[in-house]
Amino acid sequence: MSKVGRIIGRAQLALEAAAFAEEGDRAGALSMTREHRRVLLALRGLEGDARTMAYALNTCRRIGAGLDVLFVADRALSEEDFRRARAPFLAIIAAAGVHCRPTTAAGCIKEQIVRYTKAHPEVSFVVVESAGVLDRGCGIDDERRLAKLWKRLTCPLVVVSDPARA
Numbered sequence: 224m225s226k227v228g229r230i231i232g233r234a235q236l237a238l239e240a241a242a243f244a245e246e247g248d249r250a251g252a253l254s255m256t257r258e259h260r261r262v263l264l265a266l267r268g269l270e271g272d273a274r275t276m277a278y279a280l281n282t283c284r285r286i287g288a289g290l291d292v293l294f295v296a297d298r299a300l301s302e303e304d305f306r307r308a309r310a311p312f313l314a315i316i317a318a319a320g321v322h323c324r325p326t327t328a329a330g331c332i333k334e335q336i337v338r339y340t341k342a343h344p345e346v347s348f349v350v351v352e353s354a355g356v357l358d359r360g361c362g363i364d365d366e367r368r369l370a371k372l373w374k375r376l377t378c379p380l381v382v383v384s385d386p387a388r389a
Contacts, residue, residue, distance in 0.1 A: 260288040261324075263349045265336050267295055267356045275352045275383040276312075280319045288347060289322040293339055295332040331361035336380075337372050348379040 264279040283290045316323045328335040
């Protein structure tokens with residue numbers, strides 16, 4: 224979908240939500256906008272930093288968004304390994320009352336983030352653990368290609384780093 228198409232789609236959604244609000248159906252208006260707003264939490268591997276996860280969850284609650292979690296591993300995972308590893312993580316998210324869509328990918332995390340956000344235009348922004356995570360799994364030979372690819376990221380990137388490490 225082109226940028227113009229996404230803008231038109233968002234404008235149509237806003238107008239529909241406004242119509243619900245004008246009729247006094249505040250809940251209907253909010254549900255329309257919330258269904259289409261997502262935060263992407265991109266994790267390198269199958270474990271996430273507690274601070275980063277808490278930031279993503281609190282943001283989802285504050286803006287009324289769902290959470291997409293992208294686990295990027297070095298190699299493709301079997302469905303059983305993925306299900307077993309994500310279970311404790313998803314229990315925490317469910318306890319927080321946030322709708323979650325987990326998925327997995329392999330390879331360069333920058334590439335996977337751009338690919339995911341391009342396929343899911345409802346992602347408002349991306350949350351990652353630290354800037355260092357973004358370079359893991361990406362080959363040095365691909366630096367120019369990745370720089371060009373990274374410029375195509377269509378939403379803001381939020382980096383939650385540990386002050387002790389910064």
